[in-house]
Amino acid sequence: MSTLTISPSPHVHSGDSVKKNMYGVILALIPALIISVYNFGLGAIVVTATAVVSCMLFEHLIQKFLLKQETTIWDGSAMITGLLLAFNIPSNLPIFIIIIGALISIGVGKMSFGGLGNNPFNPALVGRVFLLISYPVQMTSWPIAKALPFSYTDVTTGATPLSVMKEALANGELPTNVLHEIPSYRDLFLGLQGGSAGEMAGIAILLGLGFMLFRKIITWHIPTAVIGSVFIFTGLLHWINPLMYAPPMFHVLSGGLFLGAVFMATDYSSSPMSKKGGLIFGIGIGVLTVAIRVFGAYPEGISFAILIMNAFVPLIDKYIKPKRFGEKPAVAK
Structure with missing residues (x-):
């Protein structure tokens, strides 16, 4: 035996x-x-x-x-x-x-x-x-991207695309009037813009996302919810007043949205355990990011949005729990 x-x-x-x-x-x-x-x-x-x-x-x-x-x-x-x-x-x-x-x-x-x-x-x-x-x-002193500069402190600085938009609003101008000062969507996607090192190229972040999805390090729920909600809500604002609010692709490709959605919002210990909770968490980040960018004092809002939603993770996990292995579905009496 x-x-x-x-x-x-x-x-x-x-x-x-x-x-x-x-x-x-x-x-x-x-x-x-x-x-x-x-x-x-x-x-x-x-x-x-x-x-x-x-x-x-x-x-x-x-x-x-x-x-x-x-x-x-x-x-x-x-x-x-x-x-x-x-x-x-x-x-x-x-x-x-x-x-x-x-x-x-x-x-x-x-x-x-x-x-x-x-x-x-x-x-x-x-x-x-x-x-x-x-x-x-x-x-907030952002160096301008230049191929292989060999200086550390002696660099040319300039405004990021989001800062250009925010400054236009502060000066009473329509954001659409300064679109010519902003790189094209192609340049934004390839990283030809001002900003921090990690938010430069959407294509590089998406390559990293594909690798992590392939290795099953993360799931698609949080990144998709963050980027999708930003696209939808900025699209609604642009549809309501296209002269006042920038197109949704501008918001998606500018700033640190990709970096935050893919690498920081998906942090294991500060994000929800369930896939449904991850979707709610991601949507909350997207909505807060848009609110801060459009109506707040800072041109970028992804960092604050993630930290705020991090505080709600225990509440999300309490009410939205993953299904237990072997759990039988409830039978109506």
């Missing part, structure tokens, strides 16, 4: 692991990193290296000396936080500001809640928003 080994579920291992998925996300970020280096040259290299090394160093120091636990810097999560922080800031940002952002991202956004899997907010966005509030001038 054979002996059965009793153990808690799950009983079948899929082969996935935290480390494997984290490094999969890093691989998905490589196309965007390549284009950022092509556009910003030395600046992108310095900013990215500083952010990644700082995030890994702060996580190591906090775990070793404050939490007195084994360090986990090689699981890939600190590297991702550093990459995403670098992708959300100007490529000419002073090094000391990048280090402060890394400290806030890891120390406040991640480790203060218990580390990987416990943080309710995306750590890179916590650092980015902190820097935006603390250093507004430096964080």
